[in-house]
Amino acid sequence: MKPPKRWAVPVAADTQHDLRLLPAAISIWLGTLTAAMFGWWMALVCGVLTALAAIVVVVRFRGRDPTFFAMGAALLVCALVMAGPLAIRLLRAEEDAVRPLAVRGDTAVARVVLTDRPRPIRGAGFAGMQAGTRSVLLSAELDRVEVAGRPVASTGRVLLIAPVAGWLELLPGQRVTATGTLTPSTQGTTLTVAVVSVRGPPGEVSGAPWWQRVAETMRAGLRKACEGVSEEAAGLLPGLAIGDTSALSPRVEREFLAAGMTHLTAVSGSNVAIVCGAILVLLRAFRRGPRFSAVAAGAALAGFVVLAGPDPSVLRAGVMGGIGLLALALGRSGSVLSALSVAVCGLLVYDPAMAVNFGFALSVLATAGLVLLAPRWAEALTSRGLPAGFAAGLTVPLAAFVVTAPVLAGMAGQLSLVSVVANVVAAPVVAPATVLTVFATVVATFWPGAARVLVALAEPEADWLITVARHAARAPGAVVPWPGGWAGGLLAVLALVAIWLVFRRRKSRIVLAVLLVLVLLVFVPPKLVAPAWPPGNWAMVTCDVGQGDAVVLATAEPGRAVLIDTGPEPGPVDECLKRLGVERIPLLIISHLHADHIGGLTSVFEGRAVGAVAVGPGRAPSWAWRQIEETTRRQGIPLAELTIGQRLDWPGLTIDVLGPHYVTQRSADQQNGTAINNASVVLRAATSAGRVLLTGDVELAAQADLLEEGDALRADVLKVPHHGSRYSLPQFLAAVEPRVAMVSVGAGNRYGHPAKSTLDTLAAVGALVTRTDTDGDVAVLADQGGPVVSRRRR
Secondary structure: OOOOOOOEEEEEOOEEEEOOOHHHHHHHHHHHHHHHHHOOHHHHHHHHHHHHHHHHHHHHHOOOOHHHHHHHHHHHHHHHHHHHHHHHHHHHHHOOOHHHHHHHOOEEEEEEEEOOOOEEEEEOOEOOEOOEEEEEEEEEEEEEEEEOOEEEOOOOEEEEEEEOOOOOOOOOOOEEEEEEEEEOOOOOOOOEEEEEEEOOOOEOOOOOOHHHHHHHHHHHHHHHHHHHOOHHHHHHHHHHHHOOOOOOOHHHHHHHHHOOOHHHHOOOHHHHHHHHHHHHHHHHHOOOOHHHHHHHHHHHHHHHHHHHOOOHHHHHHHHHHHHHHHHHHOOOHHHHHHHHHHHHHHHHHHOHHHHHOHHHHHHHHHHHHHHHOHHHHHHHHHHOOOOHHHHHHHHHHHHHHHHHHHHHHHHHOEEEOOHHHHHHHHHHHHHHHHHHHHHHHHHOOOOHHHHHHHHHHHHHHHHHHHHHHHHHHHOOOOEEEOOOHHHHHHHHHHHHHHHHHHHOOHHHHHHHHHHHHHHHHHHHHHHHHOOOOOOOOEEEEEOOOOOOOOEEEEOOOOOEEEEEOOOOOOOHHHHHHHHHOOOEEOOEEEOOOOHHHHOOHHHHOOOOEEOOEEEOOOOOOHHHHHHHHHHHHHHOOOEEEOOOOOEEEEOOEEEEEEEOOOOOOOOHHHOOHHHHHHOOOEEEEEEOOEEEEEOOOOOHHHHHHHHHHHHHHOOOEEEOHHHHOOOOOHHHHHHHOOOEEEEOOOOOOOOOOOOHHHHHHHHHOOOEEEEHHHHOEEEEEOOOOOOEEEEEOO
16 A cells, blocks of 8 residues: 655755645634734634634545645644634733723823833934934833723733833833823734823833843943944944844935845844854854754754844744754754744734734745745756856845745835845855854953954945945836735735746747837837936036935036035935036035934045035034034034125135024024024025025025025025925015026925925916926026026936
């Protein structure tokens, strides 16, 4: 009698994957997902349906095929869990007494136990508010809660949104008392019953567990060791090693997203595989057996999970990556998929909220893709003569991209077309940087000097990753828009299926090639014949830097230009200057010290020479003045103050200082936003395209003072004050009589800029209005008939 055939999928000549537990994992995931979206009763319905299917399979194959019998038994167990404990748990959370109080917006005093580390919420700078972390997000379990002095029975989970002061230093396991406003949770029918908007510092703070204190000491040691490297590398290295992105530059974060490399800054299976793999290699070099090595790697994994933090994403990565790595270390590679299925089931039972977590889906799908697809594709490429190492390096990121693309498309509403190439180029340095930084974290507490050396050795690898992400993000068409949400994810799945079906047949591949040629013929020629950017005779460019200002004035010398303001954050102004080919800036003028005008200051110095920085008489807000002083001192360039009547000359460019006339006598700490705006430096520039009036953010009072200038205000081009806000005097705009009015404004800004009344007034005086939120970078060109506008569309 022949033995029963095993249900498996071959992925290599000598490797098969056991898929018996896969249907159970899929069923409990789908059941929990639908229950989280529609209500606890869906867990009961899915459990009953799964149980019926499992009974059919068990009865059908009992005594005939052990493989399908085991599959049915696993399905039955998951069905009972869904219909029983999971459904009851979700029902209790859905009917929790705190939920109706959150709908009413009541104020509560809650005693909670923190379950993860505070996650900083960064905000862009605006007006007098400095960019950075202003609040934190914390997950916690309710111990007790009181509303209007009355206790409320609840043991659910809450999400705390709290100020930085007093909350950023807290650790998991600590008990704190929080007072704040309850609002409904947006996580559907999960264990999180409310969101608490906390006011003030935490109260009655208990001590943290000893292992959490040790982990925080190690993290602090790593941050201290990173102080000796470049700012961007210092922010990236903790993210690579332990997922700590609190110091990661927003610019680097944005570039990693565009390049499809954000997974490198989040703890994932690859992190724990690298760490535990290094331990295994080291122990086997000393001839330790596989069991001892696996136990040691498991201990290292447990310590790494505590170090990275006990939030769900870290637990997910630890369970999945750790089980898979240890299974391979024990010589049982065929059990990796079974271990992944067990991990999925266990994690979803532990925390049903993971079913709707994008990070959970990405981790599971990426692991499955690396197990099922990457080895088969690598074997296929190797059989065609490609070196094994190169084949593996290519297929791993490709498999990860293919299986995660639908989730990424639905989550972000865009797809990175450079992800595979960027990750292939970045891959060789990821493991060395991670290992060096983790070792630096371990030794930082008792040997800081060695930690600094290890971080210094990891700095070149971090710089390489930043360089790869930066160039990948700049590539034309690096990111393409895609429908977001469920529809976008399903559309991406259909697209991948269609591509797979096409590549299965030779004739279909020929048809696809013809279609690609036709697409290239339709879309590429317009790109080739479109006017190059920048235009050769540009005199002025308003850079698209979001909700802020950055204006470039050309001189008669190629590559040399004067810059006025730097936008709200590093990156956009640097990209604009690169597109314009500006390598030398004899003078950088800051109109006033609001965050949306100085936020990009540091990136201006990247790869170009700056002669000096000039400001007006304003010194408010004080944090911005200190930042400018520190930056110029670090760069070793002079810091000057402009005065009314001053003239600045360069070949092909002359600038006269017209304001500010309005200067308040209040101290820097007493000045409000309007006073700071009215203290903006006002400039009149004579360019090859005519006269340009640059007004900063002057409002009504300063505009009224400027009317005294009379004919001196007249200009061909006006940089509209304050992003086109409604605080614009019609008399002032009429006095300028601009032929072109340029509004520097961010798309979808919350201030309503530009105001319709201001746009109507500009149209009434006959000005052509341009906007960076719709036009992108806008250039003014010299022409015999007057200024001509050229737009670089978004």
